[in-house]
Amino acid sequence: MGLTLEKLLIEIDGFSIAGDLTVATGRRVALIGPSGAGKSTLAAAIAGFIAPARGRILWEGRDITALPPGDRPLTLLFQDHNLFPHMSVADNVALGLRPSLRLSAAEGARVDRVLDRVGLAGQGAKRPGALSGGQQSRAALARVLLRDRPLLLLDEPFAALGPALKAEMLALVEEIATEAGLTVLMITHDPADAERLAQETILVADGRAAPPVATGDLFADPPPALRAYLG
Amino acid sequence: MARRAQPLSPALALGWGAAALLLALTLGTILAVAWRAEAAARLGAADWAAIRFTAWQALLSAAISVALAIPAARALARRRFRGRGVLITLLGAPFILPVIVAVLGLLAVFGRAGLVSGLIAPLGLGPLSIYGLQGVVLANVFFNLPLATRLILQGWHAIPAEHFRLAAQLGMGPAEIARHLERPMLRAVVPGAFAAIFLICITSFAVALTLGGGPRATTVELAIYQAFRFDFDLGRAALLALVQFGLCAIAAAAALIVAVPVAFGAGLDRTVQRWDAGGRAYRWGDAALLTLVAGFLLLPLAMVAAGGLAALPGLPASVFEAALRSLAVALASTALTLGLGIALASAIVRLRDRPRRAGFLEAVGYLSIAASPMVIGTGLFILLFPVADPVALALPVTALVNAAMSLPFALRALIPAIRDVSETYGRLSESLGIGGWTRFRLVTLPRIRRPLGFAAGLSAALSMGDLGVIALFADPDQATLPLQLYRLMAAYRMEDATGAALLLLCLSLALFWIFDRGGRVGTDT
Numbered sequence: 001m002g003l004t005l006e007k008l009l010i011e012i013d014g015f016s017i018a019g020d021l022t023v024a025t026g027r028r029v030a031l032i033g034p035s036g037a038g039k040s041t042l043a044a045a046i047a048g049f050i051a052p053a054r055g056r057i058l059w060e061g062r063d064i065t066a067l068p069p070g071d072r073p074l075t076l077l078f079q080d081h082n083l084f085p086h087m088s089v090a091d092n093v094a095l096g097l098r099p100s101l102r103l104s105a106a107e108g109a110r111v112d113r114v115l116d117r118v119g120l121a122g123q124g125a126k127r128p129g130a131l132s133g134g135q136q137s138r139a140a141l142a143r144v145l146l147r148d149r150p151l152l153l154l155d156e157p158f159a160a161l162g163p164a165l166k167a168e169m170l171a172l173v174e175e176i177a178t179e180a181g182l183t184v185l186m187i188t189h190d191p192a193d194a195e196r197l198a199q200e201t202i203l204v205a206d207g208r209a210a211p212p213v214a215t216g217d218l219f220a221d222p223p224p225a226l227r228a229y230l231g
Numbered sequence: 232m233a234r235r236a237q238p239l240s241p242a243l244a245l246g247w248g249a250a251a252l253l254l255a256l257t258l259g260t261i262l263a264v265a266w267r268a269e270a271a272a273r274l275g276a277a278d279w280a281a282i283r284f285t286a287w288q289a290l291l292s293a294a295i296s297v298a299l300a301i302p303a304a305r306a307l308a309r310r311r312f313r314g315r316g317v318l319i320t321l322l323g324a325p326f327i328l329p330v331i332v333a334v335l336g337l338l339a340v341f342g343r344a345g346l347v348s349g350l351i352a353p354l355g356l357g358p359l360s361i362y363g364l365q366g367v368v369l370a371n372v373f374f375n376l377p378l379a380t381r382l383i384l385q386g387w388h389a390i391p392a393e394h395f396r397l398a399a400q401l402g403m404g405p406a407e408i409a410r411h412l413e414r415p416m417l418r419a420v421v422p423g424a425f426a427a428i429f430l431i432c433i434t435s436f437a438v439a440l441t442l443g444g445g446p447r448a449t450t451v452e453l454a455i456y457q458a459f460r461f462d463f464d465l466g467r468a469a470l471l472a473l474v475q476f477g478l479c480a481i482a483a484a485a486a487l488i489v490a491v492p493v494a495f496g497a498g499l500d501r502t503v504q505r506w507d508a509g510g511r512a513y514r515w516g517d518a519a520l521l522t523l524v525a526g527f528l529l530l531p532l533a534m535v536a537a538g539g540l541a542a543l544p545g546l547p548a549s550v551f552e553a554a555l556r557s558l559a560v561a562l563a564s565t566a567l568t569l570g571l572g573i574a575l576a577s578a579i580v581r582l583r584d585r586p587r588r589a590g591f592l593e594a595v596g597y598l599s600i601a602a603s604p605m606v607i608g609t610g611l612f613i614l615l616f617p618v619a620d621p622v623a624l625a626l627p628v629t630a631l632v633n634a635a636m637s638l639p640f641a642l643r644a645l646i647p648a649i650r651d652v653s654e655t656y657g658r659l660s661e662s663l664g665i666g667g668w669t670r671f672r673l674v675t676l677p678r679i680r681r682p683l684g685f686a687a688g689l690s691a692a693l694s695m696g697d698l699g700v701i702a703l704f705a706d707p708d709q710a711t712l713p714l715q716l717y718r719l720m721a722a723y724r725m726e727d728a729t730g731a732a733l734l735l736l737c738l739s740l741a742l743f744w745i746f747d748r749g750g751r752v753g754t755d756t
Contacts, residue, residue: 070664
């Protein structure tokens with residue numbers, strides 16, 4: 001079951017991307033392909049920001065194509081602006097629990113626990129601007145834990161980090177995903193990211209998202225489109 | 232692209248509601264006026280004289296303002312000196328300055344018993360008189376020379392710095408730079424500045440009320456007031472209101488055609504390095520010009536401050552009562568402006584997929600730029616008269632009309648800010664399920680505090696200093712501070728008037744400062 005794109009077609013201003021595939025529950029899957037191929041568009045459609053022209057999106061067999069973004073069983077981490085700069089880190093994380101920010105004492109304690117879990121203990125009162133780039137990513141991941149949605153979409157949220165920090169974040173994602181049993185869909189343009197985190201990889205090229213293939217197999221014997229991209 | 236059906240959300244409904252209120256206030260009052268004007272007599276000779284005077288003083292004021300603003304802006308653009316930033320800020324100040332305070336200051340400098348008359352008396356000249364056309368134009372230039380200078384300075388800043396570098400390398404002097412760089416810019420910018428000032432001067436009321444009057448110096452706006460207040464000839468007032476609406480519509484159409492530049496551009500503090508005009512004559516010429524402009528703006532205010540300080544303790548209680556009334560009107564008007572502005576701006580941003588509807592809402596919001604307060608006031612009076620006592624509603628009506636008049640400036644600050652929040656944090660908010668009132672409270676409001684504070688400051692100061700509709704409606708017990716000040720002037724109690732003017736000046740500037748500051752404090756991001 002997991003996530004199914006059923007004869008999905010997205011069209012924006014003459015650009016189109018199609019997909020007909022399933023990602024099994026609990027898998028970590030990379031989406032790789034040249035820039036402009038439609039990886040982010042695909043993620044935006046799954047998250048509910050773009051209505052598809054045709055086809056359906058299903059989670060565990062349930063049609064979620066028409067659900068508003070906030071009601072979908074997923075959390076999307078964007079490339080940037082994952083945190084509101086005018087709110088404290090704790091408030092930013094607590095939004096994942098209650099968008100109104102009116103928390104009970106028990107809920108406040110949960111916020112502290114997830115901050116602790118991602119290594120931000122004692123940082124909750126700060127504004128995001130006072131944190132480093134890596135710490136900001138950790139705060140966004142803490143919110144993923146609180147939101148407790150089964151699917152995690154990563155639209156290159158760590159692209160601005162250096163290689164060592166990025167590896168650290170991918171390791172944290174792997175830990176969190178394993179603990180919480182999350183299905184992960186990660187957009188990347190770096191084959192090393194895919195090999196590090198993803199058991200399977202979806203190639204997005206030429207207006208189409210191919211069904212997932214085991215990551216090792218894919219890079220061992222790349223199809224022509226991937227070979228052209230890898231160079 | 233497939234589009235999810237958009238139900239009429241509460242936010243959109245509020246936006247359309249605000250637009251309906253504004254349409255009723257601007258166009259609805261015109262309909263009321265037109266209905267009442269049917270039975271009226273034809274325009275008399277005095278009315279035609281008012282129409283001619285209105286156009287003539289507006290033309291003269293715009294021409295003189297722009298003609299002086301061009302060299303002033305050039306001097307500001309090519310000189311770097313201590314106090315340049317302060318001077319540019321000062322050029323923005325007349326916008327929130329109560330008209331009647333400036334008039335009093337101008338009288339103290341250029342009037343019969345003023346500073347200049349005293350200086351030239353030993354030479355056997357004078358005394359000067361600034362009642363009539365020359366006074367009206369002088370006051371209009373006082374308000375609009377700074378505006379024109381800022382608008383044209385923006386044009387200078389829009390010329391890329393690289394062009395001046397290239398010109399210097401090619402050995403161009405001031406004359407060549409003027410021909411190749413500056414004149415093409417001026418051709419694009421000056422018509423817009425001229426049209427904007429012409430439009431502002433067409434609706435000149437407080438200036439004409441205090442410095443004009445009589446058969447030779449009455450604007451249409453003033454004639455409406457007189458027909459209404461002295462003759463209580465509603466029919467003629469209505470007919471004149473229609474004429475005024477026509478004049479405004481023509482001026483606004485002209486302004487639209489030449490594309491009026493935005494008055495609050497950013498980056499005026501920047502200086503562009505110049506290599507020309509370094510000669511002593513040029514430098515002294517620029518310095519003298521800027522000193523004159525600064526003196527022209529500051530001297531009248533300094534006279535009010537100096538004269539008013541002594542009179543302040545002895546002011547009659549009626550002045551302080553009027554000040555309290557004005558504060559209440561200003562605060563109510565500010566709340567209305569912000570409410571209308573946020574409702575309209577939010578709806579406009581939400582309707583980004585429907586550019587026609589968004590454009591319509593935006594146009595309605597800016598409609599009052601071309602509306603005349605006297606026309607709105609006359610219309611409201613006609614509408615209210617059968618159902619309520621308009622005099623009893625003088626203060627609420629003033630607050631409402633003031634709110635409508637400052638709305639365009641609020642929208643200019645709020646629409647880009649709300650659009651920016653929506654573009655940057657819209658998806659994040661949606662993905663977290665933050666919507667409706669929660670989203671406004673947690674996300675939008677904290678992120679638009681600066682422009683909101685600025686809009687509130689403008690709106691409060693404009694309302695505080697406004698002498699318009701209130702003159703039409705109020706009886707003596709209900710005067711606002713500007714109206715009370717006018718009454719003191721009309722009774723030749725100049726000392727009390729100057730004290731009241733200082734009080735009004737301080738209150739207007741304080742309101743602007745507090746709101747603008749309130750929007751900045753604590754916004755570290």
